[in-house]
Amino acid sequence: MDRSYIGIPMGDPAGIGPEIVVKALTKEKIHETVKAVVIGDKKTLEQAMKFCGVNLEINVIEDVKKGDYKKGILNLIDLKNVDIEKLEVGKVQGMAGKAAFEYIKMSVELAMDQKVDAIATTPINKEAFKAGGINYIGHTEVLEDLTNTKDPLTMFQVYDLRVFFLSRHVSLKKACEMTTKERVFDYILRCSEALERLGIKNGKLAVAGLNPHSGEHGLFGDEEVKEIYPAIKKAQEVGINVVGPVPADSVFYFALKGSYDAVLSLYHDQGHIATKMVDFERTIAITNNMPFLRTSVDHGTAFDIAGTGKASEVSMVEAIRLAALYAPNFTNKVLAD
Structure with a gap:
């Protein structure tokens, strides 16, 4: 089988990113479907393996094509940007935030140069970014800038439930104000194109209602009638x-059961709650209107358990799996464009 090259930035060195990466790369199903290339720091990964009781051979490479992709080997592009003696696991540090940004930047460069087919990202910490002089609030904003992509399109997937978001990190009041006819129409087009790019032909999209019962023809709000x-x-x-609009108290359930290929959620928590209640660990974020595919775990750096080896790798495994699943369709589409 032709395995996809997946770039994996290690994440915040003080968080659980290094631990879930080394754990994930021990899994047979990852080895069978992926040529994983970690972008990180060798000493930090060696420390993470000790925390987790994992034994992988680290193979430092500069050229992705020259990696050794046999079971038990972790192929690493080593940026050597962590002073392991000064690293305080489980704490916000500028050094760690700066390093995490550098891993993402290198991963983006590899993807833009088509040296990897997709990237699967790990947790970063906004406070550590700020402490390290990195002026972004999260992954999406970093990727938006580094790829020159306007308003990256986020999709969550858990099992066969796919959810897009009309708005992200804004107040609920602002999200309602952003639910305009023009924006909803634009996002419907973009979501349809995104499904095509992922290999889902003529996918059926449902738009969630904003108000209870989708407003009941204006009884509980008129956004559905006037805008949606x-x-x-x-x-x-x-x-x-x-x-649509399909009432939000049922649309996600029916999408999970296969009635729709995807749902357009109208604000952040509407879709986040729905997906995470299905399976928190297997809810994966996908950014798919950039020049390359990006998947990501949907949890944080978990400083409270960093360094204990307790962090679950389930979400990391799922992020890598979905990157490999969708990358061939997405890559072909990008090259065709």
Whole structure:
């Protein structure tokens, strides 16, 4: 089988990123489907293996194509940017935040140069970024800038439930204000294109309602009548396979059962709660309107358990698995474009 090259930035060296990476790379199903390339710091990964009782041989490389992708080997692009004697595991540090950014930057460069087929990212810490002089609030903003992508499109996937988001880190009031006919229509088009890029042809998209019972024809709010339904109707008229608005208390359940290929959630928590209640650890973030595919764990640096070896690698395994699953479709589409 032709395995995809997946770049894995190690994440914040003081968090659980290094631990979940080394644990994930011991899994047979990862070895069978992926040529994993870790971008990180050798001494930090060696320390993480001690924490976790994991035994992998670290193979330091500069050229992805010259890696040794046999079971039991961790192929590493070593940036040597952590002073292991000064690293305080489980604490916010500028050194760690700066290092984490550098891993992402190198991963993006590899993906932009088509040396890896996708990247699967690990946790970073916003406070550590700030302490390290990195002026971004999160992964999405970093990727937006480094790839020159306007408004990256986030999708969550857990099992067969896929959820897009009309808005992300804004207040609920602001999210409601952003639910305009123009924005909803634009996102319907973008979500449809994203599904195509992932290999889901003519995918059926459902738009979630904003108000209880989708407003009951204006009884509980008029956003559905004035903004959301007109956008859906306009999208249908140009050939998009979209329905709604479907009440948010049922749309995610029906999507999970296969009635829809994806849901457009209208604000952050609406979709986050739905996916994480299905399976918190297996909820994966996918950014897929950039020049390359990016998947990510959807949890933080977990400083409270960093260094104990207790962190679960389930989400990391799933992020790598989905990167490998979608990368061939996505890469072919990008090259065709």
